[in-house]
Amino acid sequence: MLSRVRSAVAHLVSSGGAPPPGPKSPDQPEATSLLPAVPPEAPGSPPAKAGSASGSAAAPAKAAEARASFSRPTFLQLSPAGLRRADDHAGRAVQSPPDTGRRLPWSTGYAEVINAGKSRHNEDQACCEVVYVEGRRSGSGAPREPGPGQQGLCFYYWGLFDGHAGGGAAEVASRLLHRHIREQLKDLVEILQDPSPPPLCLPSTPGTPGSSDPPHLVGPHSCWPSQKEVTHDSLVVGAIESAFQLMDEQMAQERHGHQVEGGCCALVVVYLLGKMYVANAGDSRAIIVRNGEIIPMSREFTPETERQRLQLLGFLKPELLGSEFTHLEFPRRVQPKELGQRMLYRDQNMTGWAYKHIELEDLRFPLVCGEGKKARVMATIGVTRGLGDHNLRVCSSSLPIKPFLSCFPEVRVYDLTQYEHCPDDVLVLGTDGLWDVTSDAEAAATVDRVLSTYEPNDPSRYTALAQALVLGARGTPRDRGWRLPNNKLGSGDDISVFVIPLGGPGSYS
């Protein structure tokens, strides 16, 4: 699989298909033949392209080039003065795409606001695209003859990326993750449009001359009777999972040359062939509000929710803990004077607590500690899934933290065709800046309150809703802080929100 990883990365890294710089790895010839050279945006692509992150039309395909200076999503169409306003921690002006410009695809609403000073720039990034996927070409470079009625595929794409320890990873991910997804879907263009079960096997290398048989002819006739059924949905899920992994690998490769700063949570929605695929790696959140009902579309990955996974890894690979950490959890730090006493603990197998005799090793710092927003892995990071963080190390130590982080999202599938959606049914995506101070029920109440004041066909209603959600989480400046109407503190974090109407692409625009 490494060759597939490397090859796709090599492809995406190179602008226009040129091989990446640096020494060739032994498997590069095969890799190159695996993924033939196609420009990052294939000709004849986006039929309905609109908003894009940080200027994707002319976006440099090299991840490292995204390191440039501070930027906001290009769909905000910010002037230099607007960019300065968006970057102002004192005013915290809410940003949305201009009313006058081209709207976001699918009548999507979007709003964001910078943090109250916790980092120099807004480390959230966003992307909203319509992406065209052409099937794989044959070795000659000419497009393969499509089957009857079979064409390329379009998917709608939304991504929220919440950066930490620098804005680089979020920016790179907002520019490139959807291209990795497109790349992964290329093999599936014909398969997904064919109602018969997916083929178990494909010809060896899609770019090799002689492999031009339609891929779905290879599988079925070599099947055993006891083969497992694989659904079309699960292929899309697998494509998204693989894309996340490749994006993360790309960041790992490039960090040696041009530093990709920090890491980011990624919450991504792919709409393809009637279904929404909601993929989450981190602590952002997606909910559907449908006829007032709340349907959770993601869960958060934190040191608390992933405690047992982290502890298991520390237990099986103790070298990852050095001599500084213990995989056991205690309700608080154990003190030397407690040696020999019995203290509450839990290990990778337990959800309850029991007493154990305190030994010398238990005085080490726990791998997982703290509660709620203060929970940390190795006393360092409060989120356990996402992209990047390849350079992250324990403070004043050389221990890498990355082995404990997972780049894999959990993907949930929502079938849009199973329900007749009304214009007030929406999918809300928000970074933790929103959800730290907004419950699902409060968000649903805002959905109801705001949308009921707009005509169902008013295209600005979803932007107004996104703004209301952001404002409701930010609050207003009062008593030396940003405060909510109930006088509690508003979120001092970056806040970004997408509102996606579920009525279908363009139905209400």
Place this chain on the structure above:
Amino acid sequence: MLSRVRSAVAHLVSSGGAPPPGPKSPDQPEATSLLPAVPPEAPGSPPAKAGSASGSAAAPAKAAEARASFSRPTFLQLSPAGLRRADDHAGRAVQSPPDTGRRLPWSTGYAEVINAGKSRHNEDQACCEVVYVEGRRSGSGAPREPGPGQQGLCFYYWGLFDGHAGGGAAEVASRLLHRHIREQLKDLVEILQDPSPPPLCLPSTPGTPGSSDPPHLVGPHSCWPSQKEVTHDSLVVGAIESAFQLMDEQMAQERHGHQVEGGCCALVVVYLLGKMYVANAGDSRAIIVRNGEIIPMSREFTPETERQRLQLLGFLKPELLGSEFTHLEFPRRVQPKELGQRMLYRDQNMTGWAYKHIELEDLRFPLVCGEGKKARVMATIGVTRGLGDHNLRVCSSSLPIKPFLSCFPEVRVYDLTQYEHCPDDVLVLGTDGLWDVTSDAEAAATVDRVLSTYEPNDPSRYTALAQALVLGARGTPRDRGWRLPNNKLGSGDDISVFVIPLGGPGSYS
């Protein structure tokens, strides 16, 4: 923790508190002082003891002695002729405690039937007990002065054990697991009856002179402000988890001397201080039927539901796979002629499927394969949690399977005080023999149908319900097989069912 494990095992293994035979391990002196010698059934215990598994009153405390000949739960009070009838695969007579004898605690209903010939004996076992837990004694052997209003604790206990590869493990577990739970709860007798938060620390060794301070005085005043809150419930959960682990360790230790045959799934319910703790390790199932509504109280642990855990372990510890297995999953066995092609696969991180190039290693047998009841770990075992199986190896290989199996249950807590239960609200426990052919909804319909034909205060109604559930899953002999009314095949497996009325202990007896 090992010393705690060994000590408790040593204690439980020895009848009457004598040290276990065999060479002393280095930590045994400490272990002995940790757990002072108390007889298996402490004086002044069971106030309301009734049915027990395999004669617990005079039960040998040594696990290995349970290896004896074929036996059924003593609460069935089977005569030699009755035992032969219960062991008859042709008649498959349903067994329940006799109407004339002492009833099971809590008006519990029970029924069982032997398999249709898949194994020589019924490899299910059951236990239903009222267990008294005395607090730890001080080193002098005299009971510690109880705090005001504090006494020992009673818990009600139900256990279903579904054996495989022999009946030994199920029989041992049915005799001893509740004693391990009692042992774990001894530290908690005072803590659970004290409404203040549990102490983080206890004195070093409960049996040591000088440690007679009430344990809850040790914790709080040495607390840090940022300590994690630990609930009383989670201590009971931890005690049950530890007890499962100790039971499994005991089986591991004894197998070298006297063979404990096979392994078993364990589904256990502990009622303590108003709450039901339902602990499941394996593929048995518990549901509550309350006012017609179904509340799942367990989930099954199988190669399919635990695929990612198993694959992760194989990935991190490839030596466990030998050169025979691959941690990757394919929809079917890969064939040598497919080398170089791309086939669908998924790894420990994926829920979806993607294509990968087939390499030589992929021709190995997959760690997890098959679907539904045919799913297997290492082509051998269809259940991934339980007790025992320490000798289980891959057929015609020396690879041990135990490292992939977990002895830890998932514990769910149901608060009986949060709802006013009526006599028709029940907790149903069944081995997979029941659930293979009975949906939750069908079971709920049987609950309604049977209980509505009995007076609410008729003590035989829950036994009648258990019998109806067993009969409904077994079917009747017809067309050379056991068939259900819809002519589908009934379950040919051992079937065991407990029905626990939720109205409270003895309310309806």
